[in-house]
Amino acid sequence: MPSNELAAGPPVPVTPTTSAAEDVIHDIGFRHYDGARFGRGWIVRSLLVETVRGIFGLGRPAKSKIMPWVLFGILMLPPLIIALWVILTGGKDLPLSYTGYLSSMQFVISLFVAGAAPYCVSRDLRHGVIPLYLSRPMKRSDYALAKFGGLSIGLFLVLAVPETLLLLGAVLAKLSIGHQLAGWAGGIAISAILALALSSVGLVIAAFTPRRGLGVAAIVTTLLVASGMSFVLSGIAEQKGYLKLSDYVAMLDPFRLVDGLAVAWFGVSSSSSTAPPPGALGGTVFALVAAALVGGGVAILVRRYRKVGVV
Template identity: 45%
Template sequence: MSEPTARTGVIHDIGYRKYDGPRLGRARVARALYSHSLRGAYGLGRSGRSKVLPMMLLGVMCLVAFIIAVIANVGAGITSELVLPYSAYTFTTQAILTIFVAAQAPVSLSRDLRFRTVPLYFSRPLERSDYVLAKFGGLATALFLLLTAPLLIMYVGALLAEFPAGRETGDLLLALLGTVVFAVVFAGVGLVVASLTPRRGLGVAAIITVFALSFAAISTLQGIIRYEVGNADLAGWLGLLSPVTLVDGFQVWVLDASGRAVAPPPGDAGGVVFVLVTFAAIGACWALLNLRYRKVSI
């Protein structure tokens, strides 16, 4: 005879429990928001549908790099160089970068504006500049990862093809510095535009317009002025006016990269100006975002 089991599930109402655990300060809260934004840029911790686009773009970036790595290995006997240098990869695949920024910058900022969640952040220990820093850092890191992953694949491919390891490593490190600048400039410009509208669709369209249109217009003008008018210097200066050509110019002068823009910055003076304008652009994005969130209605 088995004993009757009297033990059934009982729900206890334990009442309200006070919290006396640790309360982390501003810096740790900002870090939590940073990783939340970084994960959010790839749709992690969000619905399955919001993972599709960022993961697909990352996939395309890596696929192209993989093909380059395969070509390097197949043709190892013929050439000892990658068909596309590391530092030119970002410029070549800039359309993907633009789509990623256009899709994810509004996710980071416009949602909080549209659903009016912003006051909930600012009624907590976080300062407004912490919010901006966490969002800026989160998206910039997401872009850096998007740009770095394919470079690493190409690097592995180059090493497998037994290209000179020292040269490849040096090139890669320089190119990584370039991707940092690309990531910060693109994140900054994208977030400034996204912070101006609570409507996501509008944000996406505006960001694509800013990047793609400015690049198309500037490249065309550069072509006309350099080859039709014959003024290479003026064509080079025009590169300041579009984010892509600006950072490309920065790379050419600072990192001695092979530029892909129609016209490189004119001379050393031009190079210095490109560097200064790049840093000024990053500073301006930071200042504009802070200004925007100082005035945001609570």
């Protein structure tokens, strides 16, 4: 919130600023400022940093910290338990692959996205402060991209930390380092793609729902229903003998989409009963769909912010 800039102070005579290179109204009659002004890049950077911090409740009241950290804690539990289990029993491999972990925690990850995405955009829309952002040397697309980048980074951190914890457990249990490192790298890559895909889905929905509660519900519903639909449709297609169709329907669910990418690129076994995607063609199709999901989401977001805030 830009309210800090409007902090009360002794009335100072208004002097026209001449130093500003861009056509920006800096002095709106409150308090005079002579210091250095950082440009557009710095504003985008600040917005990005504030978004990432806000996702974890940093710089927000204690109440806002509860949910992100509870969900983060739930996400950290399985790696801790698995690591302990492997160390104590002296197993030969992790009972869960690095990418399989993402699918098995699908629901909690969905909830985290649903909590974080409306926080990023809904309040600014609801309180009509977008024009205040835009009165600075920042473009509309900068705002949308900064929010998208912030949510993606936040989400990636949430996924990458448990992955690294899994690796740490594997290393402590003296499993073969090379094999584990390769698996971990794959898990990190898939986490990044999943973070981008979920951010685009979540932000697009949140950007159209100024009410926070409604946005949370809409995002969770979308992700759950997409997942449920893809499983039921897969099952029906399999029952009817359309095995290829059954594998491709998995693309409806972002989690099964990235799971398919993991199968195609890193050769891990699929975490769902079906085995997507079939062959090299399937891998390409899955990759294209993932790219289209992220690209399409960002395009809709930028389009949405071309008009928003103009009353």
